Amino acid sequence: MTVISSGPETSSPAGRRKGPIYFDFQATTPLEEKALSAMMPYLTEKFGNPHSATHRFGWEGKAGVDVARKRIAALINAEPEEITFLSGATEANNLALKGVMERAGEGRNRLIVAETEHACIRETAAYLATRGVEVTLLPVDESGLVRLDALKETLDERVALVSVMLVNNEIGVIQPLAEIAKLAHAHGALVHSDMAQAAGKIPVDVEALGLDLASLSSHKLYGPKGIGAIYVRKQVPIAPQIHGGGQEEGLRSGTLAPFLCVGFGEAARIAQGQLEADQAHVKALWDQTVDTFRQSGIAFRINGSVTHRYFGNLNVSFPGVDGARLLADLRGFAVSSGAACASSVGKTSYVLEALGVESQTAQATLRIGFGRATTADDVKEMTDAILKAVRAQTEASWR
Structure with missing residues (x-):
């Protein structure tokens, strides 16, 4: 059982994990130790x-x-x-x-x-x-x-x-x-x-x-x-x-x-x-991720309002990228497809369809969740892996 350890009244990240780094906090969260x-x-x-x-x-x-x-x-x-x-x-x-x-x-x-x-x-x-x-x-x-x-x-x-x-x-x-x-x-x-x-x-x-x-x-x-x-x-x-x-x-x-x-x-x-502390924590991680993507020069689309939102959730699409291959390249990270509720039956996300996202782009979507145990180092590892995977596909298409 994975638990998150709380300090006197605020939570601190758990020790370093074995296996994939967790970025699927919309699916579930680890149990608080207290x-x-x-x-x-x-x-x-x-x-x-x-x-x-x-x-x-x-x-x-x-x-x-x-x-x-x-x-x-x-x-x-x-x-x-x-x-x-x-x-x-x-x-x-x-x-x-x-x-x-x-x-x-x-x-x-x-x-x-x-x-x-x-x-x-x-x-x-x-x-x-x-x-x-x-x-x-x-x-x-x-x-x-x-x-x-x-x-x-x-x-x-x-x-x-x-x-x-x-x-x-x-x-x-x-x-x-x-x-x-x-x-x-x-x-x-x-x-x-x-x-x-x-x-x-x-x-x-x-x-x-x-x-x-x-x-x-x-x-x-x-x-x-x-x-x-x-x-x-x-x-x-x-x-x-x-x-x-x-x-x-x-x-x-x-x-x-x-x-x-x-x-x-x-x-x-x-x-x-610790509501305010939690909100500030995930907002900093959201900003770090988005800033990294912007500075990289890769093509990406944030799905959903960038102002009226909970910043522990980043839903991002990479136009022109093969989504299945992207997920395969990210095996070291627990992220979900943007079509999480529909992927098991091979359908495009109806949520993204409602926003007008094209089917091919919707298939190349990640839902990245940030939580109490997520660190800036975790985010750097994850964004580095995404950039490497996206660039590999983009360069291959130029050949």
Whole structure:
């Protein structure tokens, strides 16, 4: 298990790694050492079922869960009772879309989602379409930002829910959620956001953003895998999708795993405490990478807005380069293709297509993620390898 070691209250990079240097922080993050330490007692002596209310073992489990819930709520400026634990952001997104559409009032049968949403949002919307829901894919401009003019045109009193990701998982752009929420609320629609790539990485305030629902993922912010949460504002009508023992106030049945909740909560606490430092760290690495590419003279394209973005994500294309060969030349670095969500089925990224990136260029794209353990030396090794690989292909084409 890979862990990141935290100092007194700030994280320091782990020791030198063996094998590829990790640049895929949008896919997952290593577990914080302090989060792991906080989890361990709930795997040993504090093993009780947190829903057992008649003895100390149950009380200990519940106490750990309660603290975790408070910490996650604090991270996004919510109330603890507005946080429901579940398995991850995919389940949270399913619950948000299906649950709201099931409980939508008469005459509200429309769902609007951005065309660049994560696959779990798009596929859930497609499923709802087979059940009679009218789904609209909201277009984005060439920078990846939602077209607010298009949203204004498509909103009406029949829209039950608008779902737009705060930080895009593939290109890192930050959407104008407060403006989106204001427009949606003017028509009586609810607003949901997949915040898996945002919470713990940029400041998030669900009240200021005007959100009614939001999805969170532990393993995107240095917590354990297998645990996530959904924020549901008080009084928002939503239908449960998993029924059983009535846990989590009946919204999501199933016995909670206190060790996962506690790890998530500790990771959220750490993230909140060092948010500014983390942002400054990844911005410096982003600048270093982009400056190196600019000074090199190679042709490259940054995908997504260069101002409205999370700088821990750099999605970059190299026109005229064979993408498969480029990835093969970068075996010493854990980076992902720009078509990460579609590469397994041989398709070009629909996110890049939405931005108007040509298919050949989209195939020659890298998503480079920076995190707490990434160093300037790591970035230099990675950029040197990319420049060498791109130049080798370019020179070969001249012969």
